[in-house]
Amino acid sequence: MKPYLTYYKKNKIIPVIKVNNKNTKILDKQRSNLFDQLKIDKRLFYNSEVLEVGPGTGYNANYLINCGVKKITLVDGNKSSIESVKKTLKKKKSTQYKILQNDFLDLRLKKKFDFVICENVISGVKNPEKFFRKLSSLVSDNGYLLINCSDNISLFSEKIRGVIAYLLIDVNKLNNSSFKIKTKFLSKVFASHLKSLGRNTRAIDDWVQDVLLYEYWWRKKSYFSLYSAINTVKDKFNFYSSSPFCFTSYSWYKNTKFSLNDHTLNEFLKIQQNFFDIRSKNIYFSKKENKNFNNLVNKACKCIYSLKYENLNNLLSILYKFKKFVSKYEKNNLTVNSLNQVIVILSDYKKRKKIDIRKVEKLKSWWGYATQYIVFKKK
Numbered sequence: 314m315k316p317y318l319t320y321y322k323k324n325k326i327i328p329v330i331k332v333n334n335k336n337t338k339i340l341d342k343q344r345s346n347l348f349d350q351l352k353i354d355k356r357l358f359y360n361s362e363v364l365e366v367g368p369g370t371g372y373n374a375n376y377l378i379n380c381g382v383k384k385i386t387l388v389d390g391n392k393s394s395i396e397s398v399k400k401t402l403k404k405k406k407s408t409q410y411k412i413l414q415n416d417f418l419d420l421r422l423k424k425k426f427d428f429v430i431c432e433n434v435i436s437g438v439k440n441p442e443k444f445f446r447k448l449s450s451l452v453s454d455n456g457y458l459l460i461n462c463s464d465n466i467s468l469f470s471e472k473i474r475g476v477i478a479y480l481l482i483d484v485n486k487l488n489n490s491s492f493k494i495k496t497k498f499l500s501k502v503f504a505s506h507l508k509s510l511g512r513n514t515r516a517i518d519d520w521v522q523d524v525l526l527y528e529y530w531w532r533k534k535s536y537f538s539l540y541s542a543i544n545t546v547k548d549k550f551n552f553y554s555s556s557p558f559c560f561t562s563y564s565w566y567k568n569t570k571f572s573l574n575d576h577t578l579n580e581f582l583k584i585q586q587n588f589f590d591i592r593s594k595n596i597y598f599s600k601k602e603n604k605n606f607n608n609l610v611n612k613a614c615k616c617i618y619s620l621k622y623e624n625l626n627n628l629l630s631i632l633y634k635f636k637k638f639v640s641k642y643e644k645n646n647l648t649v650n651s652l653n654q655v656i657v658i659l660s661d662y663k664k665r666k667k668i669d670i671r672k673v674e675k676l677k678s679w680w681g682y683a684t685q686y687i688v689f690k691k692k
Contacts, residue, residue, distance in 0.1 A: 316529050317437050318390045318416065324492050327370065327393040328515070328523035337375075344376040350556040351688050353457065358382050361427040364451055366417050367434035369394060371401035378402070378409050385409070386426070390416040418444065425453040433684065436463040437530060441537035442545055449546045452691050458550060461684040464538035465614045466607070467588035468531075470681045471524055472617055473655055474503065475531025476628075477673060478521075480662050483622055492526070499525050502670060506677040534611075534618045539685050540581050547574040550689035557682060559584050588682040590648040598642075609635045625663045632656050651679040 321327065348355055359381040368374050368387040377385055387410060389395055395414045402410055413420065429452050438444045445460070452458050465472070478499050482488055487495055500517045503525070507517050514520075524530060543552055552574050560580045564571040582603045586596055589610075598606060613635060616628035636652040643649055654675050662668055 316439060317434070320527055320529065321391045321393065324522065325393055326519075326522055327391060327397055328519035337372075340372045341376055341379070344373060347556060347686065350554075350558065351459070351686060352554040353459075353688065355380050357457075358428070362386075362424070362453075363428045363430065364388070364422070364426040366429075366431040366448065367394075368398050369433075371398035373430065373432070374398065374410060375401050375405070378405050382409070384411065386411045386413065386422075388413045388415060388417050388420060390414065418447065422451060425451055425456070427453055427456045428459065429456070430459045432459075432461055432686075435460055436536035436684075437533075442541070445537065445542065445545055449550065449689075452550075454691060456691050457553065458546070458689040458691070459686065460542065461686045462539040462542050463536040463684050464540075464585075464588075465535065465610045466585055467681045467683050467685065468536065469589060469610060469613070470651075470676075470679050471683060472531045472614065474506070474676070475525055475528070476617055476620060477655075477658060477668070477676075478503070478525040479528070479620070480622070480659075481668055481673075484662065484666060484668050492522075495526055496521050502673060505674060509677045510680065532618050532620070534614055539687055540578060540585075542687055542689075543574055543578055543581075546689060550691055552577045553688040553690040555688070556686040559587070586642075588685065590651070591680050591682060592647045592678065593643055593645065596642055602642075605638065609638055625659050629656060629659055629663070632659075648679070651676055 345355070358377055360383045363377055363382050363385040365374060365377075365385060366388045368389055371387070374385050374387055387398055389398070389412075392414065395412060398412060429448050431448055435441045435444055435448075448460070449458055481499070481502060482495060485498065487498060490498075496518050499521045503521065504517050507514060507520055539555065560577050562573070562576055564576070582600055583597050585603060586598055586606050587594055609631065613628060613631040616631060620628065632652060632655060636649055636656070639652065640646070640649045654672060658668055658672050661672070
């Protein structure tokens with residue numbers, strides 16, 4: 314968990330949605346919608362013991378306390394997050410929550426919990442599987458484990474924005490500028506991108522700091538996919554639900570050999586490519602097509618991992634192949650057009666050391682389903 318903690322502590326930031334009187338109702342509604350989609354009846358939280366790792370500003374904790382949890386234990390190693398959580402929960406009874414300022418992997422907890430929740434953390438740690446296994450070990454019998462997952466496919470549009478931001482910093486001679494100046498500059502460039510997702514998301518400065526300026530994040534060669542999560546705990550947990558929910562099952566209840574975990578893994582390979590672009594839907598792949606798609610994405614991500622200003626050739630070569638591959642399946646050409654625009658932007662930088670902001674603007678509507686929520690129920 315230390316890469317995130319080091320970065321956040323160094324810059325004294327907590328780049329998530331901030332809680333205030335104006336947005337509390339909106340955040341509560343979003344939480345309610347999330348748990349409805351995940352098929353978790355909010356009455357299940359009543360009188361339950363909850364562990365949340367990486368609580369951010371505490372808006373989820375605030376919501377769950379209002380749902381009547383017996384106690385929620387909050388763990389975070391970032392001092393700024395701890396201070397923000399305390400501020401959010403200052404009107405709650407101290408008996409309703411417990412705050413621990415610790416790196417989760419260094420923490421020793423003896424008790425188990427009815428709900429273990431960890432949002433927007435696992436994909437960013439150095440050893441996601443180890444982290445996830447520890448989370449799962451703290452779930453009580455018949456308890457629930459809620460996390461979210463990301464992979465190179467779902468995050469690809471953000472990784473490309475990271476590359477473009479990296480080049481823009483160079484073009485505008487801001488490499489030696491302060492964190493604040495870089496944030497201000499990139500926020501202006503990418504404001505319309507975030508705005509295209511709607512109003513109820515985090516502030517542009519927070520997103521820029523959490524994604525574009527945090528090179529460790531967008532350069533990573535791999536994250537922690539929904540597929541990996543199921544495989545990691547399938548012996549002790551059953552897949553329960555997800556958001557977006559995109560799995561179908563026509564198995565009859567009398568089929569005693571049916572495994573929901575295995576079925577979900579197979580379904581994931583058919584629909585994973587739909588996480589690449591929220592504008593393209595209902596594309597189904599065979600296992601071979603999924604493998605080819607992943608190979609191209611992963612090759613591009615390896616190029617991004619080792620990317621330098623003077624070496625864009627390998628990434629451009631992969632993007633040309635990738636665009637050709639996608640064009641065989643996509644009907645509306647929106648993803649193809651976005652990939653082509655990226656190729657144009659990178660080619661401009663390579664040839665002239667310039668980037669036209671108007672061309673970057675044309676990418677504003679290309680987003681993947683960056684994270685997928687998933688709930689497991691202990692067997």
